[in-house]
Amino acid sequence: MVVNCYSPPLFSVAPMMDWTDNHYRTLARLISKHAWLYTEMLAAETIVYQEGNLDRFLAYSPEQHPIVLQIGGSNLENLAKATKLANTYCYDEINFNCGCPSPRVAGRGCFGARLMLDPKFVAEAISVIAANTNVPVSVKCRIGVDDHDSYNELCDFIYKVSSLSPAKHFIIHSRKALLNGLSPAENRTIPPLKYEYFYGLLRDFPDLTFTINGGITSIDEINAALKAGAHGVMIGRAAYNNPWPILGHVDTAIYGLPSSGLTRRQVLEKYQVYGDSVLLQYGxxxxxxxxxxxxxxxxxxxxxxxxxxxxxxxxIQTCTSVKSFLEETLVAIPDSVLDSTFAQPPSGRGDLFANIDSFLPPPYRIREEDAV
Structure with missing residues (x-):
């Protein structure tokens, strides 16, 4: 296994289909040097069937390290082939998706969140991926699926996958997935958050690593989760929709490192150079x-x-370059905003996890039929 020289994944940006593409990751890396970035989920079949066009899906700039490739799929042969093809691109970790509730994925694709119902297959898939790469392999999952949403069922999943495969890092979206009747967007908001499940896993699986995901939207909440024992925190749309105050404080408030001192204007200047070079390159x-x-x-x-x-x-309707887009739009923003560096992080619900011990589920006990 490769041991990288990056800061630990105390903070990461969640994989989001149609969102965490090369463009967003470039912007995110300009703002934070230490946040861990994830690709959009790529189906193993996409990688295999696009073997002659892989740069479109897998290429990224070296500055994006540390970066994790998220793969989804339910065909072991394709998972093995996709992993081998991805090795050329030198990702720092591969993450296996067991949390996506999209009908295209969990329904017709028979993977994503649906795989939580088959932990032995997940363990086999992780083992196949790990056998074809030399970087760590992690799992991203929900706390349950449909009516299979008890704490013991979640523990059974974690126990079987970790016992039967090399997976030792689990990213837990602290909501269950409802595969029938809810859209992917509704699955991000309607099933209730159960942080007690996440912190129960920390207690019951002390030899594993757990990253918490879901409902955390501020730097204060990130630090509160870490203080409560989380090994890492993953944020999704809050880091996309409001990148400056979230990503801008990761390096200093989470990792304790000096500020880059960059202003919004400087970030935009660097991003414009990137954007226009992409337009020239790809036509x-x-x-x-x-x-x-x-x-x-x-x-x-x-x-x-x-x-x-x-x-x-x-x-957006008329501009043919990022430079012209910025020239037409930045007149709306005061110089005081453009030339400001990162201010004090905004105060959030820092007490979100203060009383977590009071509502932890009962300790997990391995059932005889689950012993491996």
Whole structure:
């Protein structure tokens, strides 16, 4: 197993389909040097069947390290082939998706969250992936699926997967998945958060590593989760929709490192160079709309944001370069905002996990039929 030289994954940005693409990850890395970044989930079949076009799906700039490739699938042969093909791209970890509730994935694809119902297969899949790579393999899952949502059932899943495979790191989305009747968006908000399940896992599996995901939206809450014992914290849409105050404080408030001192204007200048180089390189590939999409939350809650968004909506229709897009829109933002560095992190619900011990589930006991 390769031991990397990066900061530990105390903080990571969740894999989000159609969101955590190369463009977003480039912006995220400009803001934070130490956040762990995840790709969108890639189906093993996509990698295998696009073998002649892999750069489109797997290529990234060296600056994006540390970066994790998330793979989904239920065909062991394709998982093995996809892993071998991905090795060329030198990801720092491979993550196996057992949490996506999308009907395309958990329904017709028969993988994602549905795989939580078959932990022995998950262990086999992890073993196949691990046998074809020299980087760590982790698992991202929910706390349950449909009516299989008890704490003991979650523990059975963790126990079997960790006992039968090399997986020792689990990223736990602290909601269950409902595979019938809810959309993927509703599955992110409607099933209740049960953080007590996550902290019960910390107690009952002290030899494993657990990252918490779901409902955490501020730097204060990240630090509160770490203080309560979480080995890492993963944030999704909050880090996408409001990147400056979240990612901007990761290096200092989470990792205790000096600030880069970059201003919003400097980040945008660097991102513009990246964006226009991509447009020149790929021609009919990504459009200005695709490249500036990660910027649309860049000034959230700041003076001028409303006018900026209106100008951005119009500029996306006509601009042929990122430079021209920024020239047309940044007039809406005061210089004081553009030239500001990271301020004090906004205060969040820092007491979110203060009384976690009071509602932990009863300790897990391995059932005789689950012993391996």
């Amino acid at each position: 009919l590939g990504p459009t200005v709309r695709h490249i500036v999409k990660p910027l649309l939350g860049f000034f959230r809650s700041e003076p001028g944001n409303g006018l900026w968004k209106r100008k951005a909506d119009a500029a």
